[in-house]
Amino acid sequence: MSKKWSQYSIVATVKETPLKTDKQPKTPEFFVPDLCRVRAVFLMLVTSELLVLVLAVVQAPQGWIDWSYFGLLSLFVQWATLTSAAFICLLRPRLANTGIARATTVIVLIVVLDVLAFSLFADRVLHPSPGGVDWQTIAKKLLLAALITLMVLRYFYLQHQWQQQREAQMQAQLASLQARIRPHFLFNSMNTIASLIASDPVKAEDAVLDLSELFRANLRTDQQLVPLARELELCRRYLGIETLRLGERLQTEWHIAEGLEQQAIPPLTLQPLLENAVHHGIQSRAEGGTIRVEAYEKGPYAYLLIQNPEPDTNGPRHNGNQVGLANTRARLTAVFGEQAVLKQSRHNGIHTVTLRLPRQTARMEH
Template identity: 75%
Template structure:
């Protein structure tokens, strides 16, 4: 998910007009409007090409200069209320249109008359209507984006609060059985379980380093290994230099949990869970493999819900570059994550289990 540059501008409803994509969209939209006006203006034929050329030159210059002024004043505008910021932007655009109209008419009409001033007034009125419509669109788009982020945060909170009762009960029973025979392992299990609960309560992190997420997976698997014993085999394939790769919290751990719960636990002979992380070009690929779960098992529905939840969060944070896929091949179930290569801002990575 792209965020606005500059402190204090992330909540501003007008997109960052310093970006090439935003300016390009404005130019394309304004050019389509010019095309419509040129078609309407034509008295003979489909389009008045002279009118189209002159109006295109005028509109493109006013669009570019207005975008540049709003870009330069963005941080100041972001400190204002929505109403004051909108009025300021309207004033900037109208003054820009007025300046270019006076310049153009001084070249084309050295001695302006009433008709010239009427033409300028029409340009200002048209610019006012267009700016108001564009600002309204920006405001609604911003409100939709905020709602989407709120929904994403709600999904994250729900996911972080979803420590399965069966896992909690199994873990407590395992710890209780170890207290008498192996108190050191029981203590380690308590520490691992507390770390899992601590992670479920951290709802303010949007991105964390991959090392922290992997540490959480290792703590979860250490607890499950106490219960499953030799039935659980782990295969770690983690590439070098990925410790600070940005990943949403509780993204990989639920996939590992599903791999154990759906792929290992129902099988008397157990199986292997493979966790892989590799960098390829501008992306990092994360892979979780386990024996294919039983499609008739009702628990598989929970697996699909977890995948949909993670997919929603990835799209909200990274956009289209982030991909989540799952597949079956040769009785092996694979979930693959593709994340754009970037570092997390999070600090204080959890202690890595050895």
């Protein structure tokens, strides 16, 4: 048994360290959004201002809107909204560790007490009345604030449940798509290894290691994103196996820009595309050809290109296997949404598959 095989056996027994991306949440899952973010606060202010506008239109004794009432109510509502959001933001890590009922109760109490404080301040300082505090009006404000808060929290809860279901469906879809592998590659690889066992056992052993690493990656369905460096290493292993079968007919060129080693990419994204390139652009040509893999950064995106010569027009025609492209496109859409693009083009006898991924880092957790 060679030294390389012994090293591989030791490494294979070590549990793999999970990957994490910079976009993973640092706080526990909670149905209330993070109100410390500018976007969340802006949406709350816009929503509350629309509510004030509706109330000003309804309360107008004449005309379309009571501008005096609108101005005073806007000032009151914005103060209450911003201070309540600040308190909820500070208490969010603790609320996330409590039950939904308790968290809802605490949030409603925060809003009601906040509205009460501003109501008393307005009645005693800004607009004092001779008859003292109008507790009936304040009670109406507190009831309205509690009802609105409960409706908003209900919306947040339903939105959170929908998002969780969507993520679960996406994970199931990714696992299903990632589990597919073209069987003819396995058969060809095993035949190549069998033919090398007698003539060149060292190459046969290396091919077994590369093939096992490919299938280990294919069975690793718990990782949604991996670094580009790891994906390219699997691609080199795959092309190494195909080189044993095709010999000098298969030539490869690598042009990987620096700084993209940690670019996040779904696992086994490039290998099916390279398999298509080998099957349709190299194997079908008697003289073979060159596969070119390029990666570079442009703006907020990372671009990956795989180029291969088109099939010989005098040779057997292939309709092309679109399973690999459809599989990859579906996985990219599930992970990155519309930011990810996969397209193919033909120019001067060269077939090019282009992937555009948003710049995102996937790093190893130490």
